[in-house]
Amino acid sequence: MYRLPQDFYNKVIAGEQPTVYIVVQTQMGYRAYSGKTLGDFLDSTTMFLDGSWFLDGSVTLGINDFYASKEPLVLNYDRLQKTLSQKSKNLLSGFSSKRQNSLSIELNNADRKLTELMAKEPFITRPLTIYVGFDTSHDALLILEQEGFLELEQGGLLALEDGGLNEDTKIYSGVIDEINITLATVKLTAVED
Amino acid sequence: MAFDLDSTFFLGRAGRYTNPANTNDRLPIVYGDLTDGSIGIWTLPFIDTVNDVYCFAGHETLSAANGNSITIYADNVTVNSANYTFSHSNTYESESAISTITFSTPPTENAVITARGKGKPLTSGSSSLMTNVIDIVNDVLVVESGILVTPNFNITTKTTAYNNFVSQGYTAGGVVFEDDNHWTIIYNMMSSFKGEAFVDADNKLVLNIDTSTLPSVPDEILSKGDIKFIGARLRRDNIINRLPSNYRYNYVTGDFKSHTDETAQSDTASINIYGTRKQSLPHKFYFTRDLTTVNTVQLLIVNSQKTQDKVWEVEFQDSTLKRVHMDIGDHIVTSFDLLFNKDGNPLQNEIFRILEINSDFNGGIIKFRCLDTGAFLTTAELLDGSKILDGSWILGGDLDTTVY
Numbered sequence: 149m150y151r152l153p154q155d156f157y158n159k160v161i162a163g164e165q166p167t168v169y170i171v172v173q174t175q176m177g178y179r180a181y182s183g184k185t186l187g188d189f190l191d192s193t194t195m196f197l198d199g200s201w202f203l204d205g206s207v208t209l210g211i212n213d214f215y216a217s218k219e220p221l222v223l224n225y226d227r228l229q230k231t232l233s234q235k236s237k238n239l240l241s242g243f244s245s246k247r248q249n250s251l252s253i254e255l256n257n258a259d260r261k262l263t264e265l266m267a268k269e270p271f272i273t274r275p276l277t278i279y280v281g282f283d284t285s286h287d288a289l290l291i292l293e294q295e296g297f298l299e300l301e302q303g304g305l306l307a308l309e310d311g312g313l314n315e316d317t318k319i320y321s322g323v324i325d326e327i328n329i330t331l332a333t334v335k336l337t338a339v340e341d
Numbered sequence: 342m343a344f345d346l347d348s349t350f351f352l353g354r355a356g357r358y359t360n361p362a363n364t365n366d367r368l369p370i371v372y373g374d375l376t377d378g379s380i381g382i383w384t385l386p387f388i389d390t391v392n393d394v395y396c397f398a399g400h401e402t403l404s405a406a407n408g409n410s411i412t413i414y415a416d417n418v419t420v421n422s423a424n425y426t427f428s429h430s431n432t433y434e435s436e437s438a439i440s441t442i443t444f445s446t447p448p449t450e451n452a453v454i455t456a457r458g459k460g461k462p463l464t465s466g467s468s469s470l471m472t473n474v475i476d477i478v479n480d481v482l483v484v485e486s487g488i489l490v491t492p493n494f495n496i497t498t499k500t501t502a503y504n505n506f507v508s509q510g511y512t513a514g515g516v517v518f519e520d521d522n523h524w525t526i527i528y529n530m531m532s533s534f535k536g537e538a539f540v541d542a543d544n545k546l547v548l549n550i551d552t553s554t555l556p557s558v559p560d561e562i563l564s565k566g567d568i569k570f571i572g573a574r575l576r577r578d579n580i581i582n583r584l585p586s587n588y589r590y591n592y593v594t595g596d597f598k599s600h601t602d603e604t605a606q607s608d609t610a611s612i613n614i615y616g617t618r619k620q621s622l623p624h625k626f627y628f629t630r631d632l633t634t635v636n637t638v639q640l641l642i643v644n645s646q647k648t649q650d651k652v653w654e655v656e657f658q659d660s661t662l663k664r665v666h667m668d669i670g671d672h673i674v675t676s677f678d679l680l681f682n683k684d685g686n687p688l689q690n691e692i693f694r695i696l697e698i699n700s701d702f703n704g705g706i707i708k709f710r711c712l713d714t715g716a717f718l719t720t721a722e723l724l725d726g727s728k729i730l731d732g733s734w735i736l737g738g739d740l741d742t743t744v745y
Contacts, residue, residue, distance in 0.1 A: 272577050
C-alpha cells in the first residue's frame with residue numbers, strides 16, 4: 149500500500165486531475181519530464197539550473213536538490229504491471245520465483261536535444277522515479293499566502309524527497325536499464341532496483 | 342568440402358579395447374600445461390582391467406624426455422611414480438596412438454584415477470607443447486574430428502588470429518572430455534581469449550582473436566544519403582567496468598578452482614559514472630589456466646565496454662544494394678545526425694563493426710545492426726610545415742570531417 153498524503157486524497161475526491169511526471173537523477177541533478185507543461189510546478193525547489201546560480205563553493209552539484217530541467221516530453225507510458233503471482237503459473241510459484249517489474253517511457257526527441265544531452269550526461273544506469281501529484285497545489289498555496297491566510301516555507305512548496313515533492317505519491321522507482329532511439333523518440337526502460 | 346559445425350563431435354571410446362572397465366568411457370583430448378594445482382584435473386578411463394592400463398589421453402602427448410611432468414592420483418591420493426609407467430605414445434592393442442599409464446602395483450579396486458600433466462605436442466615427437474588456441478581449434482576440427490580440412494578455414498584471419506594470440510602473450514590449456522557440439526567446443530576455447538568464430542560469406546571458418554585494434558583502413562565508407570536510420574539501442578548489461586573471472590577448470594570436480602576480481606583490472610572512472618557494472622555471473626575461462634592471460638583478457642573486455650559510447654547498437658538500412666558484399670565482423674564508417682558523441686557533436690565518420698545483416702533481396706534492402714566502436718576516422722596531415730602545432734588540433738587524432 150502506498151502512503152497517501154491527506155491532501156492527495158482530498159484532491160482526488162474533489163475530482164482534480166493528477167499530474168504524472170518522471171524524474172531521472174543524473175550526475176548533474178534531477179530532470180523532470182511529463183506529458184504536459186509543468187508550468188511553475190517544481191519552480192520553488194531549492195535550486196534550478198537556470199543560470200542564476202554561481203558555483204562559488206556554497207553549493208555542490210549533484211548533492212543538493214538541483215533541478216536541471218523540467219520538460220513536457222513524455223509521449224507515452226507503458227502499462228506498469230506488478231504481480232505476486234503470474235497469470236500463466238500457479239499460485240504457489242509466487243513463493244519461489246519473481247517477475248521483475250519494468251516500465252518503459254517514450255519521450256519526444258524530434259529536436260534531438262535529448263540524444264545530445266544523453267551523450268554528455270549518461271542516463272543509462274541512473275535512477276528513474278515516477279510520481280503522481282497535483283500541480284494546482286502551488287497556485288492555491290500562493291493565493292492563500294498572498295491573501296495573508298498562510299505563511300509558507302521555501303516559497304510555498306515542501307522539500308524534495310528523491311526528486312519529487314514529498315506530498316506527491318511515488319508510484320515506481322527503478323534504474324534505467326535500456327535506451328532505444330528512433331527517428332523522433334527516445335524510449336527509456338527502467339527495471340526495479 | 343561442405344561441413345556442418347552444428348553437429349556433434351564424438352570422442353573415442355574405451356570400448357575399442359578388449360577389456361575396458363566401461364565401454365562408454367571417453368578417451369580425453371588434453372591440450373596445454375595442466376600441471377597446476379595439487380589434485381587431479383581430469384579422469385583417466387580404465388581401458389584394460391586385466392593389465393591395469395589407464396588412458397592418460399586419447400592421443401600422443403609430450404614425452405617425459407621433452408618435459409612432460411606427470412602426477413597420478415588414486416582417489417585423490419598421490420600415487421608413487423614407481424608404481425606406474427607413463428607411455429606418451431602407445432599404439433595399444435594396435436589401435437591409434439594414445440598416451441597410457443600402466444600400473445605395476447595396481448591401485449585399490451574401483452579407485453578413480455586422475456592426473457595432472459601436459460597434453461599434445463605441436464607435432465608428433467615434437468618437444469614443444471601445443472598452447473596456441475588457434476592450433477588447438479585446428480587440431481580438434483581437422484585432426485581429431487576430421488570435420489574440416491585446411492581449405493575450410495579463412496587462412497588470412499586464421500593467421501592473424503594466431504599472431505594476435507602470440508603477441509598478447511596468451512597460453513591455452515584444457516581438456517575435451519565429453520561429446521559435444523562442434524560450435525560449443527570452439528566457443529569454449531575461443532571465448533577464453535576474447536576470440537570469436539563464425540562462417541563467412543565464402544563458407545570459410547573465420548577465427549578472430551580480438552585485441553581491440555581497429556583496422557587501419559575500414560572495409561567500407563557509407564555515405565549518409567545511402568542509408569536510413571532505423572534505431573539505436575543502449576543496454577545497461579553491456580556496460581562492464583569490472584569482470585570477476587573464474588579460471589583453472591577442473592574436469593573431475595566440474596568447477597573452476599581459481600577466481601580473480603582485482604581492482605587493477607577494473608575501471609574507476611567508469612565505476613564513478615555508472616556504478617559497478619559486472620556480469621551476473623563470473624566470466625568463465627574454460628581454456629585458461631594462468632592468471633596473466635586472464636588479467637590481460639579482463640582488461641581488454643573492460644576497456645572495450647566501460648563507457649556508453651562503445652556499446653551503442655545502431656540499426657540502419659541500405660536500399661542501394663551497393664553493400665551486398667559486406668559481412669559480419671567488417672568495419673564500416675558512417676555518420677548519424679541523431680546520435681552524438683560526448684563532446685556534444687553529431688557522430689560523423691564514426692567507425693562501427695557489423696554485428697548482424699538482414700538482407701531482403703526481394704525488396705532490395707539490406708539492414709545492418711552495428712556496434713559503435715567509439716572511434717572515428719582521423720585526418721592525416723602532411724608534415725610539410727603548413728600546419729602549426731598550436732594546440733588547436735590533434736596530430737593524428739583530429740576528426741575527419743569530410744562528407745563522403
